[in-house]
Amino acid sequence: MHELTIVLNIFEIAGNQLKEHQGNKIDAIELEIGLLAGIEMEAFHFAWNAALPGSVLEDCSLKINPVEAEARCRHCHLEYDVSSLYDACPGCGSFRSELIRGKDLRIQSLVIS
Numbered sequence: 001m002h003e004l005t006i007v008l009n010i011f012e013i014a015g016n017q018l019k020e021h022q023g024n025k026i027d028a029i030e031l032e033i034g035l036l037a038g039i040e041m042e043a044f045h046f047a048w049n050a051a052l053p054g055s056v057l058e059d060c061s062l063k064i065n066p067v068e069a070e071a072r073c074r075h076c077h078l079e080y081d082v083s084s085l086y087d088a089c090p091g092c093g094s095f096r097s098e099l100i101r102g103k104d105l106r107i108q109s110l111v112i113s
């Protein structure tokens with residue numbers, strides 16, 4: 001389950017931020033998760049709740065903002081919304097596209113007190 005690895009990575013980054021800002025605790029965390037980031041949300045929440053007790057994020061509120069996926073056609077350079085990696089370009093029908101949005105997970109904000 002790679003969601004657990006991702007979650008632990010987020011906890012580590014949050015812990016480092018807390019230290020860096022010499023805060024007491026983290027009140028809120030906001031994440032951006034691309035719809036094509038390959039993250040199974042159910043598994044993500046399961047991993048999150050499993051890692052939570054005794055962690056730096058124990059009392060913090062979690063907000064997740066899904067990011068729609070967008071691709072750019074390598075052939076006609078059209079940018080379009082995609083729901084899977086295998087959508088053809090609506091402009092020219094080409095399958096040669098690159099994802100420009102929606103494939104990443106990032107920490108959007110951390111509220112430290």
Ligand SMILES: [Zn+2]
Nearest residue numbers: 073076089092
């Ligand atoms: Zn195209």
